[in-house]
Amino acid sequence: MDSLIPTLAIWALPVLLAITLHEAAHGYVARYFGDPTADQEGRITLNPFKHIDPVGTLLVPGAILALSSLFGGGGMLFGWAKPVPVNFSRLRKPKSDMLWVAAAGPFVNFLMALGWALLAKIALSNPQSDYAMPMLEMGKAGMQINTVLMVLNLLPIPPLDGGRIAVSLLPHRLAWQFSRIEPYGFPILLLLLFTGILGQVLWPLMALFRIFLATLFGF
Numbered sequence: 001m002d003s004l005i006p007t008l009a010i011w012a013l014p015v016l017l018a019i020t021l022h023e024a025a026h027g028y029v030a031r032y033f034g035d036p037t038a039d040q041e042g043r044i045t046l047n048p049f050k051h052i053d054p055v056g057t058l059l060v061p062g063a064i065l066a067l068s069s070l071f072g073g074g075g076m077l078f079g080w081a082k083p084v085p086v087n088f089s090r091l092r093k094p095k096s097d098m099l100w101v102a103a104a105g106p107f108v109n110f111l112m113a114l115g116w117a118l119l120a121k122i123a124l125s126n127p128q129s130d131y132a133m134p135m136l137e138m139g140k141a142g143m144q145i146n147t148v149l150m151v152l153n154l155l156p157i158p159p160l161d162g163g164r165i166a167v168s169l170l171p172h173r174l175a176w177q178f179s180r181i182e183p184y185g186f187p188i189l190l191l192l193l194f195t196g197i198l199g200q201v202l203w204p205l206m207a208l209f210r211i212f213l214a215t216l217f218g219f
Contacts, residue, residue: 010134014142018112018149019081020051022105027084029104033097035090043084051081095168095175102164109150113213116142121217143213151205157189158182 024045027038038044043051052058091097120139123132154162159182167175181188192198213219 010137011141016048018145020048023051023081023084025104025108030086030101034092037087038084053082099168102161106150109146113146117213117217158185
């Protein structure tokens, strides 16, 4: 319990920002390309309470952190927010604009990973500061959660963002056939998770991105 409270305190802000800003970005870009649905429902906002899913934003990440803190280990932390409503038929060019709407979420996670890496670099450059260690730990947490969400969401499995990007890029006939996978996307993801295949795919990609951050910021 002594280590659980500091762990939750360090991870709370990075997780909230990573999940909620990811969703808000989808709504903002959808509005830019002609679909005001998310805006009309008040979902283009930095207010995390508009995006929080009790299970995906709070319970699942909290449980993973609690188990990791109590029993050790480095399980893959992930979560989700309430999906921002997007009516793709209202986009000016539905098929091509879908790419930008879908890519917005992972791109924001990419930018946040850079921001948290910068915070960690600042902490490392001022090791005597009383705030250096909390800043470093929060920076590391921010890099990890945003890396996970970026890489996971770019997998080409509908309804993940990578699946929608694939639908946007494929020729019309193949795109239509591929999009029919969407109702089975979440069960497929769970199957990949429980068989260990998901980890085998994600860990190398995450490691490459961590190397990129380390090289860019000189860690």
